[in-house]
Amino acid sequence: xxxxxxxxxxxxxxxxxxxxxxxxxxxxxxxxxxxxxxxxxxxxxxxxxxxxxxxxxxxxxxxxxxxxxxxxxxxxxxxxxxxxxxxxxxxxxxxxxxxxxxxxxxxxxxxxxxxxxxxxxxxxxxxxxxxxxxxxxxxxxxxxxxxxxxxxxxxxxxxxxxxxxxxxxxxxxxxxxxxxxxxxxxxxxxxxxxxxxxxxxxxxxxxxxxxxxxxxxxxxxxxxxxxxxxxxxxxxxxxxxxxxxxxxxxxxxxxxxxxxxxxxxxxxxxxxxxxxxxxxxxxxxxxxxxxxxxxxxxxxxxxxxxxxx
Amino acid sequence: xxxxxxxxxxxxxxxxxxxxxxxxxxxxxxxxxxxxxxxxxxxxxxxxxxxxxxxxxxxxxxxxxxxxxxxxxxxxxxxxxxxxxxxxxxxxxxxxxxxxxxxxxxxxxxxxxxxxxxxxxxxxxxxxxxxxxxxxxxxxxxxxxxxxxxxxxxxxxxxxxxxxxxxxxxxxxxxxxxxxxxxxxxxxxxxxxxxxxxxxxxxxxxxxxxxxxxxxxxxxxxxxxxxxxxxxxxxxxxxxxxxxxxxxxxxxxxxxxxxxxxxxxxxxxxxxxxxxxxxxxxxxxxxxxxxxxxxxx
Ligand SMILES: [Fe+2]
Ligand SMILES: [Fe+2]
Numbered sequence: 315x316x317x318x319x320x321x322x323x324x325x326x327x328x329x330x331x332x333x334x335x336x337x338x339x340x341x342x343x344x345x346x347x348x349x350x351x352x353x354x355x356x357x358x359x360x361x362x363x364x365x366x367x368x369x370x371x372x373x374x375x376x377x378x379x380x381x382x383x384x385x386x387x388x389x390x391x392x393x394x395x396x397x398x399x400x401x402x403x404x405x406x407x408x409x410x411x412x413x414x415x416x417x418x419x420x421x422x423x424x425x426x427x428x429x430x431x432x433x434x435x436x437x438x439x440x441x442x443x444x445x446x447x448x449x450x451x452x453x454x455x456x457x458x459x460x461x462x463x464x465x466x467x468x469x470x471x472x473x474x475x476x477x478x479x480x481x482x483x484x485x486x487x488x489x490x491x492x493x494x495x496x497x498x499x500x501x502x503x504x505x506x507x508x509x510x511x512x513x514x515x516x517x518x519x520x521x522x523x524x525x526x527x528x529x530x531x532x533x534x535x536x537x538x539x540x541x542x543x544x545x546x547x548x549x550x551x552x553x554x555x556x557x558x559x560x561x562x563x564x565x566x567x568x569x570x571x572x573x574x575x576x577x578x579x580x581x582x583x584x585x586x587x588x589x590x591x592x593x594x595x596x597x598x599x600x601x602x603x604x605x606x607x608x609x610x611x612x613x614x615x616x617x618x619x620x621x622x623x
Numbered sequence: 624x625x626x627x628x629x630x631x632x633x634x635x636x637x638x639x640x641x642x643x644x645x646x647x648x649x650x651x652x653x654x655x656x657x658x659x660x661x662x663x664x665x666x667x668x669x670x671x672x673x674x675x676x677x678x679x680x681x682x683x684x685x686x687x688x689x690x691x692x693x694x695x696x697x698x699x700x701x702x703x704x705x706x707x708x709x710x711x712x713x714x715x716x717x718x719x720x721x722x723x724x725x726x727x728x729x730x731x732x733x734x735x736x737x738x739x740x741x742x743x744x745x746x747x748x749x750x751x752x753x754x755x756x757x758x759x760x761x762x763x764x765x766x767x768x769x770x771x772x773x774x775x776x777x778x779x780x781x782x783x784x785x786x787x788x789x790x791x792x793x794x795x796x797x798x799x800x801x802x803x804x805x806x807x808x809x810x811x812x813x814x815x816x817x818x819x820x821x822x823x824x825x826x827x828x829x830x831x832x833x834x835x836x837x838x839x840x841x842x843x844x845x846x847x848x849x850x851x852x853x854x855x856x857x858x859x860x861x862x863x864x865x866x867x868x869x870x871x872x873x874x875x876x877x878x879x880x881x882x883x884x885x886x887x888x889x890x891x892x893x894x895x896x897x898x899x900x901x902x903x904x905x906x907x908x909x910x911x912x913x914x915x916x917x918x919x920x
Binding site: 356359360363366367368369370371372373374375376379380382383386387389390393428478481482484485486488489594595597598601602603604605606607608609610611612615 | 680684687688690691692693694695696697698699700703704706707710711713714717730731734735754759760812813814816817818820821824907908910911912915917918919920
């Protein structure tokens with residue numbers, strides 16, 4: 315099969331499965347994209363885990379703990395999907411902790427009050443859903459199937475987050491202040507989750523042809539803004555963008571320009587928490603090395619005992 | 624799945640089964656008779672429910688410290704699962720305590736608004752066993768093994784309690800605790816039989832928690848005054864010893880030879896007398912809830 319045959323195959327919406335032939339570039343691009351997604355799930359545990367010990371009710375504590383646990387599960391399915399392409403989880407983790415592979419920049423912002431837990435559910439899981447729902451039809455089978463399960467869970471996270479914010483907005487002045495403060499901090503970084511504008515995005519065309527990506531960054535970002543505006547109104551919070559208004563001609567909301575300097579600064583390692591997040595992951599990974607070694611050694615001994623017996 | 628309706632396509636408002644690993648939010652005790660059985664002291668029953676609740680709540684709080692810090696992703700998921708089970712047990716027991724007490728305190732009032740001396744958990748659950756400086760994965764596993772073996776033995780008897788609510792909570796808890804014990808036992812074998820280093824850690828881990836072992840079996844006045852309702856922990860000592868000895872034998876470990884941690888003027892966890900670690904744990908857990916009195920979350 316040639317590269318052109320392959321492109322025709324995926325253009326006809328045929329699913330690619332692990333044992334099928336695929337171009338090296340397709341394989342590499344997928345491994346990079348899925349690994350980056352897996353890393354995001356795992357790094358994304360940190361900002362929310364930050365509030366588990368202090369959750370202000372036992373019900374919220376249980377919801378938050380279950381959510382963070384789900385994210386670990388998402389990381390597991392996605393690393394498993396990379397392994398069907400010949401990648402190795404330990405190797406990908408090594409690349410993450412050495413800063414050689416990226417994860418979603420959104421997690422390089424701090425969680426500073428409990429409303430952040432709700433706003434992350436609403437906006438961050440919400441933006442993730444916008445990005446990921448189209449991936450449920452992505453050309454690579456194991457990735458598409460993982461995304462279906464993940465999207466269902468993300469949508470539940472989104473509703474839980476929104477419900478927390480609703481409860482807080484119906485509460486005390488201080489709770490409402492927390493929610494607005496949190497929205498002010500997370501709105502722009504959430505818009506940045508869709509990546510550089512189409513004009514700046516280098517990988518888009520090839521990925522669209524391969525059906526690894528199905529919509530451009532700007533299309534998805536617009537979708538997210540259009541969905542979030544009425545949700546913000548229902549909540550009673552102000553989105554921190556004076557240019558945000560409905561444009562009847564376009565049938566979409568116009569919105570202000572993203573601070574691209576900040577975007578690239580955070581992508582390139584200088585956000586408020588980049589070092590902290592990677593260091594946290596590196597420490598957990600290194601502190602756990604002796605445990606993983608013990609498990610491997612034990613399994614090897616048990617296997618050889620069985621052989622003898 | 625339509626792109627135009629990204630949320631609608633995946634959101635089914637009536638379907639709460641989207642959690643990967645479950646949270647047990649639905650009421651597992653629906654249909655259970657909640658009246659206090661005749662002849663049972665409400666003060667004693669309240670205190671007993673708090674003892675069992677606080678053990679679970681405080682250990683759950685400790686276990687969540689591992690979240691995002693476990694040696695493997697699979698273990699992150701497993702420890703969160705165990706913490707969620709214990710949190711679920713704590714919530715049911717606190718709710719029962721509040722309703723038996725009859726002063727209008729719900730699970731949150733009891734978890735967040737009691738002071739240290741009102742917490743009745745055994746001291747084993749409150750000490751730092753890692754990932755903080757007080758321990759590591761082996762200490763965590765050692766505590767989990769001892770705790771879940773003990774609590775499982777208690778709950779297996781509590782299933783026959785005269786209080787139908789306690790009996791139902793125990794019936795649900797037995798399955799969970801059996802899994803926790805098995806998980807801890809498997810890791811004990813792996814660490815003890817893995818590398819030389821992991822074996823040293825496992826031996827040290829068991830020695831770290833062992834001073835708090837005896838306290839688990841000291842029957843408290845409250846337990847004594849609730850015949851057929853409470854399980855006197857002295858009743859389960861022989862069984863717990865035996866189960867742990869089996870694990871020790873399989874792992875080729877010796878039972879630690881360390882002196883018990885003494886009580887303070889004869890009082891310990893069940894009396895509300897704790898270790899220095901407890902105040903910090905509660906400060907962190909309760910701070911936000913207390914800083915906005917009356918707020919709903
Ligand atoms: Fe996720
Ligand atoms: Fe999520």
